[in-house]
Amino acid sequence: MRRSAAPSQLQGNSFKKPKFIPPGRSNSCLNEEITQLNPDIKLFEGAANNNTFLQSQNDPRICSLNLSTEESTREINKRDNCSGKYCFEACARATLNSPHTVHSPxxxxxxxxxxxxxxxxxxxxxxxxxxxxxxxxxxxxxxxxxxxxxxxxxxxxxxxxxxxxxxxxxxxxxxxxxxxxxxxxxxxxxxxxxxxxSPEDFSSGRCFQLGGGSPAISNSSQALRKCFSNPFKRVCKPGSKENRQNDFQSCKPRHDPYTPNSLVMPRPDKNHQWMFNKTCFPLVDVVIDPHLVCHLRPHQKEGIIFLYECVMGMRMNGRCGAILADEMGLGKTLQCISLIWTLQYQGPYGGKPVIKKTLIVTPGSLVNNWRKEFQKWLGNERIKVFTVDQDHKVEEFIKSTLYSVLIISYEMLLRSLDQIKTIKFDLLICDEGHRLKNSSIKTTAALISLSCEKRIILTGTPIQNDLQEFFALIDFVNPGILGPLSSYRKIYEEPIILSREPSAPEEEKELGERRAAELTRLTGLFILRRTQEVINKYLPPKIDNVVFCRPGALQIELYRKLLNSQVVRFCLQGLLENSPHLICIGALKKLCNHPCLLFNSIKEKECSSDRDENEERSLYEVLLNVFPADYNPLLVTEKESGKLQVLSKLLAVIHELRPTEKVVLVSNYTKTLDILQEVCKRHGYAYKRLDGQTPVSQRQQIVEGFNSKYSTDFIFLLSSKAGGVGLNLIGGSHLILYDIDWNPATDIQAMSRVWRDGQKHPVHIYRLLTTGTIEEKIYQRQISKQGLSEAVVDLTKTSEHIQFSVEELKNVFTLHENSQCVTHDLLDCECIGEKDHTGDSLEKFVVSRHCQLGPHHQKSNSLKPLSMSQLKQWKHFSGDNFNLPDPFLERIRENVSFFFQNITNQASAI
Ligand SMILES: Nc1ncnc2c1ncn2[C@@H]1O[C@H](COP(=O)(O)OP(=O)(O)OP(=O)(O)O)[C@@H](O)[C@H]1O
Ligand SMILES: [Mg+2]
CATH class of the missing domain: 2.30.29 (PH-domain like)
Known part of the structure; x- marks a missing residue:
């Protein structure tokens, strides 16, 4: 009866037929056909098998590196043991890496x-x-x-x-x-x-994918069609046996795969060979340069194999994208450099290089960091990299044959897109690529328009917290793999989100969990995330301190006045039109940093001709009366700000006790950095500064200047929003976070700049908070579960994106004047600030963080904001406690009402 067929029929319905069927062919006698048309395949397979093929696959040195290597070995062995069309089917399935079978009894x-x-x-x-x-x-x-x-x-x-x-x-x-x-x-x-x-295929959502079984893999996606189209078009030209053997002998691995500690990439399976080695080149081991291998950490070796398998299309047929989402500081850059260096001179088929040109797109402040890392690991000669800046335009790269790697900032990429499009890049790396989570922004659209198939996203920020953004990243590296957005929403997003509702019926919960598990399984093939723990053992100890600073008298007076203002009263009545609460929150945050910041804002508003902003104006009028008539903001009096007083003492004690060590001083605000800079000048501390105004071309030089052991700088002033991501500031071993952000990810990014590979000294992190104020509330929000919603784990989201209930605002707009530490009060801890919880360290506790993919994705716990219960396990003591074990804290105690402290990698930490 059927004349025309539905899509599944065109590809062969997996529930009735073997799954892997090149288009245009019926599956029956497939292998016989291949053998008839292409006798060379047999010859080639034999040759491959006789050579180092299985030896290297079974080489324990390789297998021990990575589970996936073992798996691919198993896959290959499995294939070698089977024959005929069933073998073909099995091969296809094994390559798809699907543990599930489709046929259900x-x-x-x-x-x-x-x-x-x-x-x-x-x-x-x-x-x-x-x-x-x-x-x-x-x-x-x-x-x-x-x-x-x-x-x-x-x-x-x-x-x-x-x-x-x-x-x-x-x-x-x-x-x-x-x-x-x-x-x-x-x-x-x-x-x-x-x-x-089967119920399982339904609940996982696999049945919604064309072809069933392993959805996007056996799916008729674009990439796949490309690979499978006309498979016999470029098959091996029959050549004499001798010629082939000669060929075979002349192709040698670039580095010896049998030297101890060599890192050899897994060999492609037969399915891959059939698709990508049409000219039947002999198989050659791809071996990572021993010069690099000797520096690689075990997780980096594993990461390189992962990236190699992904971009070679060995993990998923015809899919060449990967997301390397290792936590900050794990050396994603080195892993990519190793990959580029390898693929540029080697390949599994006849040793032919896999790539010629690579495009690396990165935030402006990291362009030169990439160049520097290339130099660090490969010297100046091996690979010529070209960095684009004001003086070095893309045209130069196009004209010269010297360069194989182009490094460009996201901003420059947009400006030079037309030229970039004329270049054929074989590999595209997007550093800090979480910014591509929005497919409608220009940068993403520009990158999507590049035809390069091998795409890698690097990110240290969690990416699974928002399912739509997750989709955008996945779809960028492996376009179409999850189908169109509309079906992704129906099949994955909706059931998963519904199942997270506390009132969801059991059935819905189960469905959501299964869909999440399937999504995880599918995307897990090309996403790799390792946590900081993997490098902890290579790093010195880290001492985290949360320091609660008593506010100054002027701060308290202004704070009270602000909370009693009409605007705040309106907010608490729920009148939130024009977002007056954000104005009040902004004013409180400035006040906590230093009253002079608030004073300056008031004066600016006075001068501005903007008549509309009545609320702000009336608020400021009330506040102005609190400042002394002769108030001079330029004086930046230290005692007016609790935190500034503590900071000033802290810098003095570090300078005195550790004269060779340096400090990174971080704020989210340029104007606060101006104040901190003033303090540096006042005390004669040499400093460097990097903020949004710093020209991109100068940034790396500033960083290197500070990191250099010959540098006389004592302080690095850093604006976390402008330059927090990706920077290596290992020259500093003390990091002071002067203010707190609603978004814990911003703070975590900043705090990760010094405790990373290459750091020689124990690292001290100080987070300063003003006692009893909004800063404590923000901190509590960061560490309480409620605060960890997806609204705040994303680097681009600010307080404007946060929804406050009136109840929450009441809490935010309360000053706790009589508490030494509201956060400690909330912990329900029986101690009175004298108890020292030394037994438990942070590392023992698993942090759960809101993640839309659910429990299956909550593997990592290292760089997550900690929870209230974990904080309780930190050592803590009030400023009145006389036996402080820390010489730095001891000296700043006078202005401090409470401390929390935790030591990671405890040894001779202090
Ligand atoms: N195997 C290694 N041995 C010594 N140093 C290393 C090694 N791997 C990386 N590093 C160094 O560690 C530092 C951090 O590496 P990198 O900048 O690549 O981290 P990242 O993973 O990109 O972190 P982020 O997410 O913060 O950007 C760099 O200075 C790098 O040179
Ligand atoms: Mg990086």
């Missing part, structure tokens, strides 16, 4: 009539094709669908997960014995049952 879901009548909740699933009911002889199937039969009702869903038919009250008989091949008329649609879907 009918008995699992076929129930006896009695049983089914008893339980209305038993559900059956079928893959079907459908068309509108008509009397025409020649039917035209309109699409594939999934039929869900539950008791006497059914739902028909298209492959995007949308309901296209629903019915209840059907005669039970009609659904009793649905069989493959049967046609049914339901809801005005004619359907033909193509296969049975």
């Amino acid at each position: 009918p008995k699992e879901i076929t129930l006896s009539k009695g049983q089914e009548e008893e339980s209305d909740s038993l559900v059956k699933y079928f893959s079907v094709v459908w068309c509108k009911a008509s009397k025409k002889k020649h039917k035209k199937w309109e699409g594939d669908a999934v039929l869900i039969v539950k008791g006497m009702s059914f739902t028909l869903k298209d492959l995007e997960g949308k309901d296209i038919g629903k019915g209840i009250g059907y005669k039970f008989k009609e659904f009793e014995k649905i069989e493959v091949g049967q046609t049914l008329m339901i809801c005005g649609k004619e359907i033909e049952v193509m296969g049975i879907i």
Whole structure:
């Protein structure tokens, strides 16, 4: 009856047929056909097998590095053991890396009539094709669908997960014995049952992918079609056996794969060879340069293999994208440099290089850091890298044949997009690539428009907290892998989000969890994230301190006045039009940093002609009266700010006790940095400064100047928003976070700048908070579960994105004048600031952080904001405690009401 087929029929429905079928061919006798048309394949396979192929695959040196290497070995062995068309099917499945089989034993879901009548909740699933009911002889199937039969009702869903038919009250008989091949008329649609879907395939969502089974992999995605198109077009030209053997002998690995500690990449399997080695070059081991290997950490070796497998399309057929999401400081740069250096001169087929040109796009402040890292690991001669800046334009790169790597900032990329598009890049690396999470922004669109297939995103920031952003990143590296956004929403996002609702029924929860697990499984093939713990053992101890500083008298007076203002009262009545609460929050934060910042804002507002902002104006008028008539903001009096007083003492004690050590001083605000700079000048401390105004071309020079052991600088003033990401500031071993951000990710990024590979001294991190004020509230929000919503784990989100309830605002707009530490009060700790919880260290506690992908994704715990209960395990003591074990804290105690402290890698830490 069928004349035209639904998509699944065109590719071969996986529930009925073997899954891997190159388009245009029927699956039967596939291998025989190949052998007939292409005798060289056999010859080649034999040659490969006789050579180092299996030896290297079985080489324990390689296997010990990575599970995936072991897996691929197993896959290859499996393939070698099978033959004929079933072998082919198995190969395809093994490459897809899917632990699941599609065929499900009918008995699992076929129930006896009695049983089914008893339980209305038993559900059956079928893959079907459908068309509108008509009397025409020649039917035209309109699409594939999934039929869900539950008791006497059914739902028909298209492959995007949308309901296209629903019915209840059907005669039970009609659904009793649905069989493959049967046609049914339901809801005005004619359907033909193509296969049975197991409950597992339904709940994981795999059945919604064309071709079933391993969804996007066997799916007819663009990339795949490209690879599979006309497979016999460029097959090996028959050559004499001798020629081939000569070829074989002349192709040697660039480095000896058998020297001890060599790092050899996994060999492509036969399926890969069949697709990508049409000219039948001999297989050659790809070996990482021993010069690099001797520096690599174990996780970096594993990461290089991962990246190699991804970009070579060995993890997923024809998919060449990867996301390396290692936490900050794990050396993502070195892993990429090793990959580039390897692929540029080596390849598995005849040793031919896989790539010629690489494009690295990175935030402006890291352009020169990349160049520097290339120099550090490969010297100046091996690879010529070209960095684009004001004086070095893309044209130069185009004209010269010298350079193979182009490093450019995201901003410059937009400006030079037309030229960039004329260059054929074989590998694209997007550093700090979480910024591509929004596919509608210009940068993402520009990068998508580049034709390069091998794409790598590097990011140290968690990426799974927002499912839509997650989709954008995935879709960037492996376009189409999750289908169109609309079906992704229906199949994954909606069920997952619904299942997270506390009131979700059990059934919904289960479905959501399964979909999340499937999404994790699928994307896990090309996402790698390791946590900081993997390098802890190479790093010196780290002492984290949270220091609660008593506010100054002027601060308290202004604070009270502000909280009693009309604007705050309006906010607390829920009148939040024009966001007056944000003005108040802004004013309180400035006040905590230094009253002079607030004074300056008031004066600026006075001068501005903007008449609309009544709330702000009236608020400021009230406050101005609190300042002394002769107040001079330029004096930046230290005692006016609790934190500044503590900072000034802290710098003095570090300078005195550790004269050779340096300090990174971080703020989110340029104007606060101006104050801190003033303090440096006043005390004669040599400093460097990097903020949003610093020209990109100068940034690396400033960083290097500070890191140099010959540098006389004592302080590095850093604006975390402008330059926090990616920088290496290992010259400093003390880092002071002067203010706190709503977004814990911003603070974590900043705090990760000094405790990283290359750091020689124990690292001291000081987070300064003004006692009893909004800063404590922000901190509590950061560390309490409620505060860890997706709104704040994203680097680009600020307080404007945070929704406050009136209740929350009441809390934010309260000053706790009589508490030494509100945060400690909230911990329900029985101590009175004298107890020292030395036994437990932070590392022992698992932090849970809101992650939309659910529990399956909550593996890591190192760089997450800690929780209240963990904080309780930190050592803590009030400033009145006389036996402080820390010489630095001891000297600043006078202005400090409370401390928390935790030591990681405890040895001779202080
Ligand atoms: N194997 C290694 N041995 C010594 N130093 C290393 C090693 N790997 C990386 N490093 C150094 O560690 C520092 C951090 O590396 P890198 O900047 O690549 O981190 P990252 O993973 O990109 O972190 P972020 O997410 O903060 O950008 C660099 O100075 C780098 O040279
Ligand atoms: Mg980096």
